[in-house]
Amino acid sequence: MIGQLYFYRLLLKNGKKKSGIARFVVARDFSVLLWLERRHRAVVLSLHRLPVWLGHFLFAFGKLFLPSIGADELSGLLRDLGLMLKSGIPLIDGLATIKDETRFGESGGAVMAAGILHSELEGGATVSQAFSRHPDLFPEIVCHLVEIGNESGTLDRMLLEASGHLDRMALIGRNVRQALIYPVFVFAVIIGAAAFWIYYVIPNLSELFRQLHAKMPPLTLAVMRFTDWLAAHGVLSLLILLILVLTPWLCFRYSEKVRRSFYHLGHRLPISGLLLRVSGMAFLAEHLGLLVRAGLNIVQSLQILERATSDE
Numbered sequence: 001m002i003g004q005l006y007f008y009r010l011l012l013k014n015g016k017k018k019s020g021i022a023r024f025v026v027a028r029d030f031s032v033l034l035w036l037e038r039r040h041r042a043v044v045l046s047l048h049r050l051p052v053w054l055g056h057f058l059f060a061f062g063k064l065f066l067p068s069i070g071a072d073e074l075s076g077l078l079r080d081l082g083l084m085l086k087s088g089i090p091l092i093d094g095l096a097t098i099k100d101e102t103r104f105g106e107s108g109g110a111v112m113a114a115g116i117l118h119s120e121l122e123g124g125a126t127v128s129q130a131f132s133r134h135p136d137l138f139p140e141i142v143c144h145l146v147e148i149g150n151e152s153g154t155l156d157r158m159l160l161e162a163s164g165h166l167d168r169m170a171l172i173g174r175n176v177r178q179a180l181i182y183p184v185f186v187f188a189v190i191i192g193a194a195a196f197w198i199y200y201v202i203p204n205l206s207e208l209f210r211q212l213h214a215k216m217p218p219l220t221l222a223v224m225r226f227t228d229w230l231a232a233h234g235v236l237s238l239l240i241l242l243i244l245v246l247t248p249w250l251c252f253r254y255s256e257k258v259r260r261s262f263y264h265l266g267h268r269l270p271i272s273g274l275l276l277r278v279s280g281m282a283f284l285a286e287h288l289g290l291l292v293r294a295g296l297n298i299v300q301s302l303q304i305l306e307r308a309t310s311d312e
Helices: 029-040 052-065 071-086 091-100 108-122 127-132 140-152 155-212 218-232 234-254 256-268 270-294 298-308
Strands: 004-011 017-024 043-049
Touching: 004 029, 017 029, 017 108, 029 043, 071 091, 071 108, 071 155, 091 108, 108 127, 127 140, 140 155, 140 270, 140 298, 155 218, 155 270, 218 234, 234 256, 256 270, 270 298
Parallel strands: none
Antiparallel strands: 004 017, 004 043
């Protein structure tokens, strides 16, 4: 559930008019009208409930223009909120502080996430709903920890636990990326050398062979014709290359069978298999320990991990 979207027009105290779109979780439109008047200290000129399909479209389309938030930024945001709650500051006031005090060095992603959470809470959502409605920002593990903390009254401790968890997972991810630097570099050099031969070396050699009227084997002739075609259709060849790159990525993202085949192959290869097994065991141990320590039993924790893991 993403809430109900409303279009509003306001008359401000200075005589200017203001319009916008906001999302609220309320049963009656009158509650939205009261909130807008109290929030902006203005007169509501018009208030229209948008269709559900339009709300879903605007919600998905708007995410394309929002800045992203990294694991380090999210970890810092959760840590700040946990410390504020621990010191007695209400969550909504802490979010307002982070959202407004950008001049003190808060990163764009953290400010954006704090603003989204603040808007959700002001719109009537619970703390659990505010986090769970944005799975692109907050991982499922974090949402479950927030829900547990909100129900048990230990939200400050759960936020700090989630922050530490994100720090550890970011460290694992950095170690895996460092281990992949060498094979990625080797493949990049091979691809670069192949492109140099196709676009520069082979065309010059083929022109020399034609001038010498040398007799060449069929395979060499086929390679020469292929390079000549690439040189004559540069834009089309780049378009085909783009399609060849994007198609596997789209299939991997939206097809469960493709993801399963990809991970099956990755587990069987020498280097990637070791990395996937080690990172998978670290993922399971880290998340399982975190969820059990938060108060969930083994069955519930494994059900959450089944939905959270990306390795099919």
